[in-house]
Amino acid sequence: MKREQFIAILSSEQESLRRFLLALCCGDRMEAEDIAQEAMVKAYIASDRFEERHKFSTWLFKIAYNTFLDHKRRVHGYATDIEEAVQVADVARTDDAFAYQDLYEAIATLPIKERTDILLFYINGYTVKEIAKITGSTQMAVKQHLSRGRGKLRQILER
Amino acid sequence: MKEKTIEEMFAHYQPDLGDSGEYMAHLTKKLEAAEYAKQYKAEQTKRYRRMMVLVFIAGMLTGGILMLITLIHPAWLVPEFSAPTLSTSLTTVFPKVCLLLAVCFISLGTTGLVGSVVLNKRR
Numbered sequence: 001m002k003r004e005q006f007i008a009i010l011s012s013e014q015e016s017l018r019r020f021l022l023a024l025c026c027g028d029r030m031e032a033e034d035i036a037q038e039a040m041v042k043a044y045i046a047s048d049r050f051e052e053r054h055k056f057s058t059w060l061f062k063i064a065y066n067t068f069l070d071h072k073r074r075v076h077g078y079a080t081d082i083e084e085a086v087q088v089a090d091v092a093r094t095d096d097a098f099a100y101q102d103l104y105e106a107i108a109t110l111p112i113k114e115r116t117d118i119l120l121f122y123i124n125g126y127t128v129k130e131i132a133k134i135t136g137s138t139q140m141a142v143k144q145h146l147s148r149g150r151g152k153l154r155q156i157l158e159r
Numbered sequence: 160m161k162e163k164t165i166e167e168m169f170a171h172y173q174p175d176l177g178d179s180g181e182y183m184a185h186l187t188k189k190l191e192a193a194e195y196a197k198q199y200k201a202e203q204t205k206r207y208r209r210m211m212v213l214v215f216i217a218g219m220l221t222g223g224i225l226m227l228i229t230l231i232h233p234a235w236l237v238p239e240f241s242a243p244t245l246s247t248s249l250t251t252v253f254p255k256v257c258l259l260l261a262v263c264f265i266s267l268g269t270t271g272l273v274g275s276v277v278l279n280k281r282r
Binding site for chain 2: 006153
């Protein structure tokens, strides 16, 4: 895939990707932007291996999700849900982030896999099959994550 | 109703991501820099693929020649139950060594073939 072609496709996907990563990082804009940039560069380097029969956005989101996991391992280790929720409350935020503080705090309580599946389902509108491809899980596992994630979010919303 | 609340919560999630044009311009510069990494990786993959092909050819050729030597060597005709002498020991050992080496080289050649197929798929 040529650079111009890649950039043309990417310009239509980048907002959706960045929105997803911002929510996945629970409002940490700097972290989300770093991961987004790294993922897009990785996707460009690997673009020759992209097969036209696959959906570009699914492939891009898969790279972004794996980049997020690598970033978490490198920088934070695997924080517990409570630790992440505390980080969400502590880190200095922009006004925009304060507008979604409740959302970020709610999703920060979910384990990474449940959080990812919930966000891909509700923010990006992916099907269970597509989510399974992105995260490398089975469809059954995705359904379980969605069910558990919804249950936990409902409990938080009821408070 | 609760399901709708979760949907609504995410439906209203529209964070300000800044100017898209500016973002893409900045990203394009990064992709230009990444071009070198991409070309280097492509060159590296080509080099490895060429190496694997050479390993395959060398392995198969050497293995084939050794196999041929093994098969045409008269030592195969020496009966196992004859009284062993130094010369008969050497003539029985030689084809076995050749056979072993032939198997090793053919395995190496097969590894080269598998390697080049894998690299070709990754391209």
